[in-house]
Amino acid sequence: MTKLTFILPDGTERELEAKPGLSVMETAVQNNIEGIVAECGGSMSCATCHVFLDEASLERIGGPGETESDMLDFAATERRPTSRLSCQIKVGPEIEGALISIPERQY
Amino acid sequence: MQTGSLLDSIPVGCPMHNASMGHRPFEHEGMYRFFAEVRPEAPVFYSPEIDYWVLTRREDVLSVIRDYDRFSAVIATQPVCPWPDDMMAFLKEQNFTNEAVQVACDRPRHTRIRDLAGGFLNMRRFQIYEPAIRKLVQGHISRMQVKETVDLVDALTYELPAQVVFLLLGEESFDPRKIKSWGDLRINLIWGRPSHEEQMDAARDLLDFWHYATDLVEQRKKYPRDDYPSFLLATRNGDDSVLTENEIKSLVFGLLLAGHETTTNAAGNILLELLRRPQAWKALVDDPTYIPNAVEEGLRYASSVVAWRRLAKEDVEIGGVQIGKGSKLLLSLGSANRDVSQFEDGETFDIARGNARSHIAFGNGIHHCIGAPLARLELRIVLEELTAAYPNMKLVEGEEIHFTATISFRGPDRLLVRPEG
Numbered sequence: 001m002t003k004l005t006f007i008l009p010d011g012t013e014r015e016l017e018a019k020p021g022l023s024v025m026e027t028a029v030q031n032n033i034e035g036i037v038a039e040c041g042g043s044m045s046c047a048t049c050h051v052f053l054d055e056a057s058l059e060r061i062g063g064p065g066e067t068e069s070d071m072l073d074f075a076a077t078e079r080r081p082t083s084r085l086s087c088q089i090k091v092g093p094e095i096e097g098a099l100i101s102i103p104e105r106q107y
Numbered sequence: 108m109q110t111g112s113l114l115d116s117i118p119v120g121c122p123m124h125n126a127s128m129g130h131r132p133f134e135h136e137g138m139y140r141f142f143a144e145v146r147p148e149a150p151v152f153y154s155p156e157i158d159y160w161v162l163t164r165r166e167d168v169l170s171v172i173r174d175y176d177r178f179s180a181v182i183a184t185q186p187v188c189p190w191p192d193d194m195m196a197f198l199k200e201q202n203f204t205n206e207a208v209q210v211a212c213d214r215p216r217h218t219r220i221r222d223l224a225g226g227f228l229n230m231r232r233f234q235i236y237e238p239a240i241r242k243l244v245q246g247h248i249s250r251m252q253v254k255e256t257v258d259l260v261d262a263l264t265y266e267l268p269a270q271v272v273f274l275l276l277g278e279e280s281f282d283p284r285k286i287k288s289w290g291d292l293r294i295n296l297i298w299g300r301p302s303h304e305e306q307m308d309a310a311r312d313l314l315d316f317w318h319y320a321t322d323l324v325e326q327r328k329k330y331p332r333d334d335y336p337s338f339l340l341a342t343r344n345g346d347d348s349v350l351t352e353n354e355i356k357s358l359v360f361g362l363l364l365a366g367h368e369t370t371t372n373a374a375g376n377i378l379l380e381l382l383r384r385p386q387a388w389k390a391l392v393d394d395p396t397y398i399p400n401a402v403e404e405g406l407r408y409a410s411s412v413v414a415w416r417r418l419a420k421e422d423v424e425i426g427g428v429q430i431g432k433g434s435k436l437l438l439s440l441g442s443a444n445r446d447v448s449q450f451e452d453g454e455t456f457d458i459a460r461g462n463a464r465s466h467i468a469f470g471n472g473i474h475h476c477i478g479a480p481l482a483r484l485e486l487r488i489v490l491e492e493l494t495a496a497y498p499n500m501k502l503v504e505g506e507e508i509h510f511t512a513t514i515s516f517r518g519p520d521r522l523l524v525r526p527e528g
Contacts, residue, residue, distance in 0.1 A: 043221055
């Protein structure tokens with residue numbers, strides 16, 4: 001299991017033990033974390049599972065690929081260097097201890 | 108069919124029995140009123156007319172639509188009234204090899220095909236068509252100018268989405284009205300209640316429609332262009348394990364229906380609701396920044412796809428009701444979008460509604476409409492251009508609105524207006 005901390009737009013923190021193999025988005029949705037909408041269920045069509053990662057975690061897993069980056073341009077909250085689509089991040093040891101900030105708006 | 112025994116086990120006079128008897132799946136008149144009555148007391152009920160369990164609450168619809176293990180999408184485009192053997196034999200003999208792709212597939216097939224189609228059908232690509240779409244809309248509007256009354260469906264919303272599909276397909280010289288009439292027949296064949304004679308007649312048109320799609324793909328094999336079929340062919344690159352040619356033809360055939368029938372209805376529905384409320388129309392005229400949210404509220408309040416289908420792969424319990432493996436489910440997206448558990452005062456149309464965008468008019472989860480950004484773009488442009496050209500537009504008084512009689516698709520077949528008020 002991997003420890004993750006979600007930071008909601010109002011500053012509240014939710015700490016979870018996440019199952020390996022799921023995506024960060026699936027973990028959030030299954031745990032009813034508010035603010036991850038994930039309308040397209042991980043198909044990379046909607047950009048409503050947008051998150052900001054802490055820099056160290058992003059360094060370990062790398063930035064978005066071309067298609068993901070294209071989608072991030074359409075995110076409702078303006079993208080940052082630490083932006084990822086959470087449906088494209090797999091839970092695993094590389095993101096142990098990650099701080100995952102949820103943007104103000106997903107649409 | 109188990110109809111008799113299913114109904115027998117539900118006491119006469121109880122809300123669920125009343126819902127079963129009162130459900131008119133092929134009639135849209137009174138639909139929302141029916142669901143508003145039924146939702147609080149019989150949110151899950153059996154509809155004997157079509158042999159489907161109907162789900163009316165947002166929570167239940169969402170839980171089914173996001174559960175890919177227990178509920179299959181294969182039923183989504185199967186005919187509600189089965190096609191007779193002679194029709195099936197005729198189609199087979201005439202090489203109608205259309206196969207289920209995306210909308211009526213489960214994983215892993217769905218994932219492979221959707222991921223590939225999404226390489227072209229995405230927000231980045233759709234954005235490129237904005238100027239061309241605006242030009243099409245402006246063209247239709249300019250042809251409305253000298254008339255005292257206009258049917259907005261005939262003048263604009265019927266053809267426009269088909270013309271946009273043609274942009275994606277690189278089609279320059281085919282009549283969009285032909286695609287529309289083929290589409291109307293196909294919709295009736297699958298989601299309507301056609302007679303046997305109508306089914307046989309429509310089978311011939313279905314074949315012509317299919318051959319149009321296959322010929323188009325064959326053309327692109329010889330002369331590739333910057334369009335969707337050419338993109339699919341290039342992605343496939345001769346490798347059947349990526350995509351087969353028949354899958355590509357089926358994807359094009361799918362787009363030739365999904366890409367416009369729904370948008371035509373959504374446009375008609377939104378315009379009807381806005382023009383019924385002159386203050387709402389004026390609000391958009393005065394401040395076009397309200398338009399995107401008005402589009403969302405229109406999609407919520409008057410969805411163009413009012414119901415979609417799933418099949419239970421195992422015994423399930425939904426909303427306290429036991430439903431057996433193999434049961435057919437009708438998910439009422441229209442009802443879910445009025446559910447007060449999500450939408451305060453859900454029966455009210457409010458272009459400033461804060462959470463309008465959380466509707467499920469485009470579905471939810473892995474089957475969420477891949478064309479949603481394109482539909483939104485078209486609807487926004489239609490409202491921008493119409494409010495700018497005709498700020499005083501009014502509905503013609505006393506006109507009855509008729510909706511097409513299928514279980515899934517709802518939109519006015521005519522919308523008479525006075526452009527100058």
